[in-house]
Amino acid sequence: MFTGIIEAQAEVVAIRDEQSNRHFTLRCPFTSELKIDQSVAHNGVCLTVVALEEDTYSVTAITETLSRTNLGQLKQGDTVNLERCLLAGSRYDGHIVQGHVDQVGICEEVKDQQGSWLFRFRYQPQGAGNVTVEKGSICVNGISLTVVESGTDFFSVAIIPYTYEFTNLHAVKPGDQVNLEFDIIGKYVARLLQK
Incomplete structure (x- = not known):
């Protein structure tokens, strides 16, 4: 984990x-x-x-x-x-991430917001579990991020300078593929609602 x-x-x-x-x-x-x-x-x-x-x-x-x-x-x-992987007994700073990527998404836009960056990603819906919700969690290229805007096949995230500098997001540009792992709790809730 x-x-x-x-x-x-x-x-x-x-x-x-x-x-x-x-x-x-x-x-x-x-x-x-x-x-x-x-x-x-x-x-x-x-x-x-x-x-x-x-x-x-x-x-x-x-x-x-x-x-x-x-x-x-x-x-x-x-x-x-x-x-x-997570050490038992350590602080849990992000969200539950399994390391099991659900699919890729495509970067559509990167906006420099003078102190932060707004990234917008689009993906092909693949089952009810691959959903986002505003202020929910999403994992992009392994990075725990908070969803800003959420749609049925897109979402955006805001990136602080530390994350931009110390991850490979600074190299992501429109048209690039990123790995997406949707929130595990959201996937289980969506599956249960289908039944």
């Missing part, structure tokens, strides 16, 4: 395809603290550390992951947002 509070960014240093799998080798500030089998969220996608070598580590994405997320578009030199 994760909280959507980004801990660091990792640089993609190598990408290797093997059959239908894609292996990513990354470098981050806490590589020396990682261990094999550890879960780490990459742009909100929970991936398992499968190899460690000097100052890099590797993770593997399978076809299902590549088809639902923006990880398949990564190139060498790109950065991804990182969060290690």
Whole structure:
């Protein structure tokens, strides 16, 4: 389980395809603290550390992951947002995030609001659970954010300078894909209301 509070960014240093799998080798500030089998969220996608070598580590994405997320578009030199799994007994600063991306969304607009940024994203509704509500939670590229405006196939979020600077949102521009994980409580409520 994760909280959507980004801990660091990792640089993609190598990408290797093997059959239908894609292996990513990354470098981050806490590589020396990682261990094999550890879960780490990459742009909100929970991936398992499968190899460690000097100052890099590797993770593997399978076809299902590549088809639902923006990880398949990564190139060498790109950065991804990182969060290690939640420690028992620590503060819970974001919202409940599973690291199971529901789908991608497309950035439609980025507005500089002289001290903050307003991002608007559009997505294809895929089932009743992928919904947003104003002032509810949404996870974008692994970042726990509060919804400002909510529609049936779009939402907007306001970004403070710290989040803009210390995540990869500063590089997101109109037309770019982002990973979306909708609020787990909202998904369960929507499912129950369908019955």
